[in-house]
Each structure stands twice: as structure tokens, then as C-alpha cells.
Amino acid sequence: MPKIRSRKAISKTNESQTHAIRFNTGVGQHVLKNPLIVTSMVDKAALRQTDVCLEIGPGTGNMTVKLLEKVKKVIACEVDPRMVAELQKRVQGTPLCSKLQVVVGDVLKTDLPFFDVCVANLPYQISSPFVFKLLLHRPFFRCAVLMFQREFAERLVAKAGDKLYCRLSVNTQLLARVDMLMKVGKNNFRPPPKVESSVVRIEPRNPPPPINFQEWDGLVRICFTRKNKTLGASFKQSKVLGMLERNLKIHCSLNNIVS
Numbered sequence: 001m002p003k004i005r006s007r008k009a010i011s012k013t014n015e016s017q018t019h020a021i022r023f024n025t026g027v028g029q030h031v032l033k034n035p036l037i038v039t040s041m042v043d044k045a046a047l048r049q050t051d052v053c054l055e056i057g058p059g060t061g062n063m064t065v066k067l068l069e070k071v072k073k074v075i076a077c078e079v080d081p082r083m084v085a086e087l088q089k090r091v092q093g094t095p096l097c098s099k100l101q102v103v104v105g106d107v108l109k110t111d112l113p114f115f116d117v118c119v120a121n122l123p124y125q126i127s128s129p130f131v132f133k134l135l136l137h138r139p140f141f142r143c144a145v146l147m148f149q150r151e152f153a154e155r156l157v158a159k160a161g162d163k164l165y166c167r168l169s170v171n172t173q174l175l176a177r178v179d180m181l182m183k184v185g186k187n188n189f190r191p192p193p194k195v196e197s198s199v200v201r202i203e204p205r206n207p208p209p210p211i212n213f214q215e216w217d218g219l220v221r222i223c224f225t226r227k228n229k230t231l232g233a234s235f236k237q238s239k240v241l242g243m244l245e246r247n248l249k250i251h252c253s254l255n256n257i258v259s
Contacts, residue, residue, distance in 0.1 A: 021060070021086065023191055028123025029080070031059040032147070034188040041199055042066045044181055045119045045145045054115040054141075056107050056130065057123050061087040067119060068096040075115060076100065077107040112137050118144035124193070127152050128168060135175040135204055136213065144202040145181070153180060153198035167224040171217060177203045 023029040032038055041063065047053065051071040058064040058076040064087060067074045078084050084102055091097045103110060108129055118141060122130060127148050134144060148156070151164070156172050157180050158164040172178055184197040222234055234240065252258070 021082065024080065025191060025193070028057070028125055029059065029083075030121075030189040030191060030193045032062060032121045032184075032188060033190045034184075035062070037182075037184055037188055037199075038063050038066055040182065041119060041145050041147070042070060044199070044201060045117050045143065047071050047117060047119075051116040051142075052114060054112070054118040054120070056118070056120040058087055059083055059121070061090045063119065063121065064100070065090065065096065068099050071099070071117075073099050073101065075103060075113055077103045077105070077110065079104070079106050108133065114139065116142050118146070120144075121147040124149045124152070124195070131156075131172060131202070134202070135172070140204050140206045142203070145199060146202065147184065147197055147199050149193075150183065150196040150198045153200045156200055156202075166227075167217075167220050170220050170224075171213075172202075174205075174209060174211075174216070175213075176205055 023031065045053075047067070047070040049070070049072060052073045052075065053067050053071045055064055055067060055074055055076045058078055060083065064074060064076055068091065076087065078087065081104065084104055087100075087102065091100055103113075108126055112133065118134065131146075134141075152168075155164045155166055155168050156178050158166070158169040162169075179201045181199040181201050184199060186192040186194070186196055189197075222240055223231060225234060225237075235244075
């Protein structure tokens with residue numbers, strides 16, 4: 001008579017299979033292994049049963065499974081085909097399988113689908129471009145709960161006068177309300193990264209401020225080019241003056257203004 005494996009044995013087998021995967025830390029593969037932190041991130045997203053949830057870098061699916069239990073649909077973006085196979089194998093043959101859509105590819109080169117909430121343990125090297133891709137996405141989403149490298153997270157929430165206040169702080173807080181939720185130690189990941197992490201909640205401002213973001217970002221870039229200079233000194237640089245003069249000529253030409 002064949003032996004029936006206990007749930008504990010099956011759990012150990014799944015764990016050993018996960019350990020057998022070689023994670024590519026070069027593309028930010030650090031799987032969040034602490035179930036308490038996974039649960040806390042999911043809870044802080046305040047998910048609804050009717051929500052479509054976007055997850056970036058699902059890895060082996062520790063967070064994905066928790067999300068699938070809470071929402072109508074999860075769209076998981078993953079660049080590594082090995083992780084895609086692990087994720088699909090994890091939900092195969094369960095009621096959760098029909099609620100999962102996997103998008104294979106680089107999220108920065110992919111058009112984001114419609115979603116209500118984004119919850120993700122992001123690859124840290126795409127943090128900045130992804131945040132702005134997210135904030136400029138339309139239609140608006142409700143909120144995002146994201147894991148970042150701690151210093152990056154501190155820059156997101158920094159206020160004027162803080163040492164870490166920078167262009168990232170200004171632009172993010174212009175477009176969204178940003179709150180620090182919790183700190184996460186490196187030992188909560190497998191393999192552990194070299195840096196500490198933090199979880200941040202981002203809620204886009206709706207309606208957004210009535211500005212041309214590209215023009216605004218150009219202005220802020222000049223302001224923060226050299227932090228120890230006054231604004232007057234920054235705008236008196238020959239390169240900046242030349243650029244402003246060229247932009248003025250283009251503006252006048254496009255609007256039939258005689259300068």
C-alpha cells in the first residue's frame with residue numbers, strides 16, 4: 001500500500017525545491033521568505049474582493065498566493081521564465097489558478113494593464129523608473145504597497161530640510177502621498193541582500209497637479225544639480241542659460257511670439 005505523505009512532508013518538499021532554485025541576485029531576485037511580513041504588506045494594501053492587483057517580480061509566489069486569496073485577479077509581471085514556471089506550478093490544480101494572469105517580460109518595457117492596487121517586492125535596481133511609470137499611469141490606481149531599499153524609501157518620504165531631500169522626494173510627493181509603513185531586515189529574504197529594506201505606501205493625487213511633468217522635472221533637475229549651490233548660482237551656469245535660451249526660442253516659434 002503506497003504511503004500517503006503528510007502536509008508537513010509536502011511542505012518540506014516544496015521548501016527544498018524552492019531552495020534548489022538558483023536566484024539571480026544580479027537582477028534583484030531576493031525572495032521575501034517571512035510570512036508575517038508578506039501578510040502585513042497584503043493587509044496594509046486594504047484589498048477588496050473586486051480588486052485587480054498588480055504584482056512585480058512575484059518570484060516563487062509567496063506573496064502572490066496571499067494576494068490571490070483576497071482579490072478577483074492578480075496580474076504578475078515576471079522577467080525570469082524559471083520563476084514563471086515555479087509560480088504556475090504552485091497554483092496549478094487549485095481554485096486560485098483561474099485568478100492568475102502572468103505577464104512575462106521587463107515591466108519597464110511593458111504597457112501596464114488596468115489595476116486597482118499594486119503590491120510588490122520590487123527588484124531594487126528598477127525602483128526609480130518604476131515609481132514614475134506607476135505615477136504617470138492612467139487610469140489612476142488606488143494605492144501601491146512596495147518594498148524598496150531603505151535609503152531609497154527614506155528619500156521618497158524625506159521632507160524639505162532633510163539631508164536626504166532630493167529631486168526624487170519633490171517629484172514623488174508632487175504626484176502622490178507617500179508614507180513609510182515598516183522597516184524590513186535583510187535576513188527576511190532568501191538570499192539576503194546587502195542592504196536593509198523598507199515598505200512604503202503610495203497613493204496618487206487625484207486629480208493630479210495641473211502641470212506639464214516633463215517641464216517641471218527639468219526645472220527640479222536644475223535645482224538639485226549641485227545641492228550646495230544657491231538657486232541663483234544654479235541658474236547662472238552657462239549650460240543652463242544656453243538651454244533656457246534655446247527653449248525660449250522654441251516656445252516663441254511654436255506660439256508665433258516675437259521675442
